[in-house]
Amino acid sequence: MWLLVAVVAGGGAWIAGAQESGGYPRQEVLLDPPPGEWLNYGRDQDGTHHSPLDQVDAGNVDRLGLAWSYDTGSYPGQLEGTPIVADGTMYGTLTWSVVFAVDARTGEERWRWDPGIPQTQYVTDARGIRHRRGPSLCCGPVNRGVALYDGKVYVGLLNGSLVALDAGTGEEAWRVQVRSPLDDYSITGAPRIVDGLVITGISGAEFGVRGFVSAYDARTGELVWRFYTVPGDPTEPFESEALERAAETWTGAWWRYGGGGTVWDGMAWDPELDLLYFGVGNGGPWARDIRSPGGGDNLYLTSIMAVRPRTGEYVWHYQTTPGDDWDYAATQPLILADLVIDGRERQVIMQAPKNGFFYVIDRVTGEFISAEPFARVTWATGYDPETGRPIETDFARYGIEGALISPGSDGAHNWHATSWNPATGLVYLPGQETSRWYSVDPDFAIEPGQPGFGMGRRRPTAGPVRGADAMAAELPAALPQAGPRDREIDPMVVGMGGLGAFLAAWDPVAQEERWRHRFEQRGVSGGTLTTAGNLVFHGNGGGSFNAYRADDGEMLWEFPLAPGFANPVTYMLDGRQYVSVATGRGGSYAPGRVYTFALDAERAAPSMEPQAPPPPPPVEPPPDGYLGGMGGAELPDLPGREVVRRNCTQCHSADRIVNGRRSAEEWRLFVDDKYARGFINATTPEQRAAIVDYMTRALPRG
DSSP states (O other): OOOOOOOOOSOSSOOOOSOOOSOSSOHHHHHSOOTTOBOSTTSSTTOOOEEOOOSSOTTTGGGEEEEEEEEOOOOSSOOOOOOEEETTEEEEEOGGGOEEEEETTTOOEEEEEOOOOOSOSEEEOTTSOEEEOSOOOSSOSOOOOOEEETTEEEEEOTTSEEEEEETTTOOEEEEEESSOTTSSOBOOSOOEEETTEEEEOBBOGGGTOBOEEEEEETTTOOEEEEEESSOOOTTSOOSSHHHHHHHTTOOSSGGGGOEEOOBOSOEEEETTTTEEEEEOOOEESSOHHHHSTTOOOOTTTTEEEEEOTTTOOEEEEEESSTTOOSOOOOOSOOEEEEEEETTEEEEEEEEOOTTSEEEEEETTTOOEEEEEESSOOOSEEEEOTTTOOEEEOTTSSOTTTOEEESSOTTOSSOSSOOEEETTTTEEEEEEEEOOEEEOBOTTOOOOTTSOOOOBOSOOOSSSOOTTHHHHTOOOOTTOOSSSOOOOOOOTTOOSOOOSEEEEEEEETTTTEEEEEEEOSSOSOOOOEEEETTTEEEEEOTTSEEEEEETTTOOEEEEEEOOSOOOOOEEEEETTEEEEEEEEOOOTTSOOOEEEEEEETOOOOOOOOSOOOOOOOOOOOOOOSSOOOOTTSTTSOOOTTHHHHHHHHTTTOOTTOOSSOOBOHHHHHHHHHHHHHTTTTTTOOHHHHHHHHHHHHHHSBOO
16 A cells, blocks of 8 residues: 655644634634533544433433434435534524524524525526526535534525634624535535534536535634545646645546545544544546556545644545445545554544445554455455555456446445444444446546546446356355354455345454444435433334444334434433434435424424425526627637637537536636646636626627
């Protein structure tokens, strides 16, 4: 494994350096949250999704009843937000980046903020020209939550904006455009607060974008630093030495494809080590043969990374899937813990990414410690303990011929919260068994606004299928619902096979499962929450919200709700512990709601029948008149027309303008992005300025 470790200099305990206005919560409170509140995405900065509350425990959890429910009125789509609970108020997000605040005792709405993002990607005028209105989305209009700090609520939007709202009123305090709303970037992950900075990643790897993480001043919204996860055009100076080294692991004209590597979920912060950790997403397009035809590890795709939180300076990385070919993002939740391994106390970071292996990595140095499969895996047979690299199967690099591989692109685990219970020493992991037919599309071409996977022909309907033999290996017939893992499995199927979703308790020291529940429903379930009451809470794909005894997996309580669970949380107010979870998808499914439970509560559950969703926001119609094409003949005769014609006709014909009218700043962001991605890499700074000037005058917004 190619691993570079920077000298840990300037580290040590966190020292308050950010200016704060006195609003709640302050940074020191986020670092040591009160037991009764849920102030961070994972409750603490370690991302454990563990609560020290124990009023509700394994002995009385069967007395839980519904205390209140909140009908969110959300637009259709999967609810993925983890609520934040502070000072008696619950803050959360819904589909299409809507933010809400409710009374955490009663569920009464205090305020609601809808950014009004258009839900139509393009509108077409009378001549067939498309004009951008809404964002490009690979995986639905989702949002995973907010951050709370110093009296403000921070949220990333699907249109590429980062917004600060007043926590008391929901009024907008500031807004910055992380990327232009007219490009293929979006934000779906929850921001994090680190030393007075708002940290956010970006989404959109399937649309030919270049991934990065950004840090903004929490008071002003000013950009402090940005770390790109993949190198750009090598004919231009690299942003850092880390990217210059990464470029050595790419081949061909990768920058023309963007490269992917978006950061849309897992983050954690260790203030003592002065390290910010984040997981990096898959390659774009998926097929490495397209974006990097000569092979290579393609750093820093699918990596766990550590940087200095105040500057974004690279410290170390560990790549879970070198040369990603399968959409095996490593953006899944990260957990920090201290474990005794082989008689030695180790400061570790743990992750169960999409590729089906559970990783334990030294969080000080990035050194590989161990990795074992937690689901059916056929792309690799294990990891070399010396190099930390996977041992790939002979059909893993599927090529044009194709192969059937597990996990599939949906992954063995996705965004759903894993939780760590220090009392049991177990990680609670919601997973799924998946597979996919992969093959390279030899005729792949980028099309703005359209997802580009690089996948080719479909699985053969007759004859032999590469990878099918490994997929067909049988599991033991008498595998228990909850019990010790049976290790007698075909060596090609190095994870636990089967169909559908599961909940597993994983021992990270022994790297083996302690108990597992399988669910009849195929596909995903919800995230997990564990508590000091020896409990694990989890919602399954059939719509049941359940509580399990954390040490042995016995199911102790269930409550029928609706499919579509997000991550549960727990908190305490007025001496009473509550457990909350959002579920329901709206549209043709039960509406999205937040359900909150407490001991001896007796409120009746609302109907799970579908309800008519709210109407989407209005979409701006296409502009009147014909704007002309990029051939130049029908464009206004203004200075700069020729440079526009020479550089823009590669993608935009005379009868098609992909993006509509824009402001000067939007045109600048658009042109800078196209240059960074290699579409107009032969232009000089003066020529790009001329393009922006011409387009601003010839195709203005409004």
